[in-house]
Amino acid sequence: MISFYMFAFIAVVASLLVIAQRNPIYSVLLLIASFGALSALYVLLDAPFVAVIQIIVYAGAIMVLFLFVVMLLNAPHEDTEYDERVHPLLRPGPMRFGAGLAVALVVELWWALGRGGESGSFAGGSVTSVAAIGRSLFTDYAFPFEVTSILILVAMVGAVLLARREEPR
Amino acid sequence: MTPLLVAQIVLTLFVFVMLLNSAAVMVYVERKVAALLQQRLGPYLVGPKGMLQPLADIIKLLFKEELRPRAADPLLFALAPIISATAAFAAFAVVPFGAETTFFGLLDEPLRLQVADVNVAVLVIFAVASMGVYGIVLAGWSSNSKYSLLGGLRSSAQMISYELSYGLTLAAVLLIGNSLSLTDLVNRQAGTWLGFIPRWYVFLQPLGFLIFMTAGIAETNRAPFDFPEAEQELVAGYHTEYSSMSFAMFFLAEYVNMVTVSAVATDLFLGGWRGPFLPESLGWIWFLIKVGALLFFYVWMRWTLPRYRYDQLMSFGWKVLLPASVINLLVTAAGVLYFEL
Amino acid sequence: MVPLSHYLLLSAMLFSIGTAGVFVRRNLITILLSIEIMLNAVNLTFVAFGRALGSADGQIIVFFVMTVAAAEAAVGLAIIISLFRHRESLNPESFTALKW
Numbered sequence: 001m002i003s004f005y006m007f008a009f010i011a012v013v014a015s016l017l018v019i020a021q022r023n024p025i026y027s028v029l030l031l032i033a034s035f036g037a038l039s040a041l042y043v044l045l046d047a048p049f050v051a052v053i054q055i056i057v058y059a060g061a062i063m064v065l066f067l068f069v070v071m072l073l074n075a076p077h078e079d080t081e082y083d084e085r086v087h088p089l090l091r092p093g094p095m096r097f098g099a100g101l102a103v104a105l106v107v108e109l110w111w112a113l114g115r116g117g118e119s120g121s122f123a124g125g126s127v128t129s130v131a132a133i134g135r136s137l138f139t140d141y142a143f144p145f146e147v148t149s150i151l152i153l154v155a156m157v158g159a160v161l162l163a164r165r166e167e168p169r
Numbered sequence: 170m171t172p173l174l175v176a177q178i179v180l181t182l183f184v185f186v187m188l189l190n191s192a193a194v195m196v197y198v199e200r201k202v203a204a205l206l207q208q209r210l211g212p213y214l215v216g217p218k219g220m221l222q223p224l225a226d227i228i229k230l231l232f233k234e235e236l237r238p239r240a241a242d243p244l245l246f247a248l249a250p251i252i253s254a255t256a257a258f259a260a261f262a263v264v265p266f267g268a269e270t271t272f273f274g275l276l277d278e279p280l281r282l283q284v285a286d287v288n289v290a291v292l293v294i295f296a297v298a299s300m301g302v303y304g305i306v307l308a309g310w311s312s313n314s315k316y317s318l319l320g321g322l323r324s325s326a327q328m329i330s331y332e333l334s335y336g337l338t339l340a341a342v343l344l345i346g347n348s349l350s351l352t353d354l355v356n357r358q359a360g361t362w363l364g365f366i367p368r369w370y371v372f373l374q375p376l377g378f379l380i381f382m383t384a385g386i387a388e389t390n391r392a393p394f395d396f397p398e399a400e401q402e403l404v405a406g407y408h409t410e411y412s413s414m415s416f417a418m419f420f421l422a423e424y425v426n427m428v429t430v431s432a433v434a435t436d437l438f439l440g441g442w443r444g445p446f447l448p449e450s451l452g453w454i455w456f457l458i459k460v461g462a463l464l465f466f467y468v469w470m471r472w473t474l475p476r477y478r479y480d481q482l483m484s485f486g487w488k489v490l491l492p493a494s495v496i497n498l499l500v501t502a503a504g505v506l507y508f509e510l
Numbered sequence: 511m512v513p514l515s516h517y518l519l520l521s522a523m524l525f526s527i528g529t530a531g532v533f534v535r536r537n538l539i540t541i542l543l544s545i546e547i548m549l550n551a552v553n554l555t556f557v558a559f560g561r562a563l564g565s566a567d568g569q570i571i572v573f574f575v576m577t578v579a580a581a582e583a584a585v586g587l588a589i590i591i592s593l594f595r596h597r598e599s600l601n602p603e604s605f606t607a608l609k610w
Contacts, residue, residue, distance in 0.1 A: 004512045008520045015524055015547050019531035024539050025245070025310070031543055032303070038550055045517070045561045050569045052292040054553075057576050060299025062546070062583045064306065064329060068322065069587045070539055071310050073594050098533020102526045109522035113515050128566045130289060130349055136566055137573070148577045155581035162588035165595075 004044055011037040024070045028063055035059040049130045188261060192424035193223040195464065202465065203472045233413040238313060241410065245311035250411065250418035253304025257425040260297040263290040264432045265352045267442050267453035290351040291339055294433055295332070298388060302328050304422065305390075312410040323479055324390055324397035330486040331387040331394075337494035338381045341501040342370055342437050351433075355441030369440040373504075376497045378438045380490060382466070385430035387486065389423060392471040396479045431463035432456075439463075517558035524551035538590050538600045542583065549579045 014034035021027045035058050042051035137145055197212070197220060204211025212219030237246055287293060302325045309321010346354040360368050371378045387394040411419065435441060439459050442452030477485065524547055531544025553572045560568015590600070597604045 001512060004516070008516075011520070012523055012527070015527045018543055018547065019527060019535060019540065024537060027540055027543055029245075029307075031546065034547070035550065038554060041517075041520075041554065042557055044512075045557050047557050047561065047569050047572075048287065048289050049292070050553075050557055050572050052289050052296050053573065053576065055296040056292070056299050057580060058546075058550070060296060060302070061329065062580050064299075064302055064325065065583060065587060066539065066543065067303075067306055067310075068325075069591060071306075071318070071322065073591065073600070099530060101533065102530035105526040105529060106523065109526070110519070113519050113522065128569060132566050133569055133573075136570055141570055141574075144574060148574060152577065152581050155585050159584045159588040162585065163591045 004041065007037045007040045007044070010034070011041070025067070028066050028070060032059050032063050035063070047128060049128070049133055184261065185258065188258060188425050188428065189421070191428050192421050193227070195424045195427065195468075196223040196226060196420075198464070199468050199471075202468045206469070206472045227417070230413055230417045235413045235415065236410070238410050240313040242311040242313070245307050246410075247415075249304050249308035249311060250415040250422070251304075252307065253301060253422035254418040254425075256297050256301035256304060257422040257429065260294050260301075260429045261425070261432065263287055263293050263351065264429065264436060265355060265441065266432065266456045288348075288350045291343065291349045291354075291437075294429070295336055295339065298332065298335075299329075301422070301426065304419075308411070308419070314410055317410055320397045327394065327397065327479075327482060327486070328388055328390070330483060331384045331490070334380055334486065334490040334494040335384040335388060337491070337498055338377045338384065339437070341374060341377050341494070341498045344498070344501050344505050345370060345373060351436050351441075355436050355443070358440040359443055367440055367443065367445075369438060371438040374438065374497070374501065376493065377501070378434070380494050380497060381434055381438065382463070383490060384486075384494075385434065386467065386470060387482070389426040389430060391423075391427065391467060393474040393476050394482055395471075396476060396482055427464060427467055428460065431460045431467070434463055435459040514558060514562045518555060521551045521554040521558070524548075524554070536601050536603065538593070538602060539587075541602070542586050542590070545586075546579065546583065549575060 011034050014030045014037065018027045018030045018034065021030065035054060039051045039054040039059070042048075042054060200222065201211045201219065212222035215221045215225045237243065305328070306321050306325045309317045309319075309324070312318070312321075342354070343349065346357055348354060348357075354370075358368050358370060362368060366372065386392075390397065435456060442456040444452070444455035444458075447454060528544045528546075528548035528551060531547065532541050535541055535544065553575055556568045556571050556575070558568075560566065560571075593605065594600060
């Protein structure tokens with residue numbers, strides 16, 4: 001019970017710091033911390049397979065990719081004077097709209113969930129075994145599974161092609 | 170505080186201390202074996218036959234000055250060796266090294282000789298290995314020096330490339346073993362065929378074992394795949410700017426990673442703690458013997474083979490090892506279907 | 511046992527943090543990171559509902575979402591790299607050539 005609140009707190013604080021940090025490397029590292037907290041929440045939800053896959057795929061592969069790009073591009077820090085002077089809700093244009101939208105989103109979701117009343121508590125379930133997931137993936141969801149593999153192939157080819165340096169003429 | 174809880178805490182501390190000791194022993198073994206392979210003596214002054222040499226090394230490292238380059242990022246510079254060492258130790262938490270034992274009847278229920286018995290143990294090892302990449306990448310970046318950056322990026326690219334073959338070989342073993350829990354996999358390797366060939370998976374998956382050991386050597390950045398930290402090429406790669414205890418932590422992480430890869434290979438392919446002539450409760454002796462043999466193989470490889478150049482290393486990982494592990498997986502799948510294992 | 515609405519609330523908070531990040535930040539990489547936060551919030555919702563309804567379908571959808579997120583992150587980063595090569599800047603306000 002207390003572990004849920006602890007990990008939820010870590011996830012929210014880390015995500016807030018991700019969007020508040022100036023240095024992009026710190027943003028990536030804080031996001032990895034947030035993913036770790038989410039993985040712990042998946043374990044609490046009796047989904048150990050998804051928890052481990054989250055660490056392997058998200059925190060271990062996608063974030064390494066982000067880190068590589070940040071390091072190779074030597075991503076500069078954003079200029080801080082503008083951001084420190086003007087509050088997001090007061091900036092002109094899309095930023096004010098976006099910040100206002102986020103605030104409105106939180107308020108609406110809070111209201112909607114508060115109105116739900118006594119929504120489902122968790123039924124007594126058991127840990128979903130990896131075998132059950134595997135069986136379901138290869139029988140009921142076999143078609144999306146194969147399509148996903150083609151998707152990854154397309155993404156790989158696309159990424160290599162997009163990031164290639166132009167040949168000097 | 171039931172006796173079982175106390176025993177588990179003691180077991181955790183015991184595993185931790187034993188991993189530290191194993192790193193120290195590996196330092197000595199590596200230098201002695203290297204010397205004997207090169208027909209010289211190696212350490213012989215400190216202690217009988219030089220056995221206290223690791224102790225002298227540790228004391229020297231403790232007394233060195235801890236340096237940090239001025240332009241280095243202080244938080245990341247301090248964090249990187251901690252991440253490396255933590256990932257190395259954490260991976261051993263799910264590796265079983267003996268049968269269930271009750272310590273001669275002191276406990277009410279048998280205690281597994283494994284710090285944490287999760288039923289997705291194989292995936293956890295894989296996940297923690299992926300996290301170990303961050304120690305190296307951050308070390309290379311935060312040192313703010315060109316040798317470190319190049320070494321760090323190359324080393325981490327190598328590690329994530331060889332993780333693929335590592336994972337596919339694990340998948341092939343899982344096809345035969347039908348379980349993700351390491352304890353289950355070891356228990357399925359009990360018994361013998363024809364009375365004397367043990368039912369180890371290495372006999373069912375010889376190619377898989379070779380690929381696993383090769384990918385393991387590349388994962389732990391050991392020769393012949395240690396281009397990113399080779400002295401002649403990149404000064405010392407990602408740990409160029411580190412000194413004293415931070416350097417010791419990287420060293421420690423490398424040796425403990427070696428021990429973990431050998432231990433996992435023993436559990437998956439060589440039957441874990443099972444062996445003839447010894448009762449089940451003394452199985453950890455067989456475990457030590459097998460892990461020791463694999464570690465000797467590691468050291469032997471380092472001092473025998475020349476180093477791969479970086480592009481040869483990457484093309485070997487992608488163009489040779491990955492197709493080989495895919496073929497291994499397909500053949501294993503066909504075999505499992507045909508022989509109904 | 512924590513009720514389901516707590517998990518949904520946490521997921522909603524993470525989703526709005528991600529949305530705020532997309533709109534407020536002016537660094538292309540941080541915008542991509544905020545999109546990843548949003549995808550993770552959705553994953554949490556799926557797993558929570560899957561557990562509440564007692565089916566494994568939630569986890570299977572999460573599996574597919576993660577795969578798609580990986581593909582999208584790879585292609586997005588490749589695009590960022592080629593954009594950076596053009597303008598030497600990661601500020602989305604430098605790429606206004608199509609504005610009228």
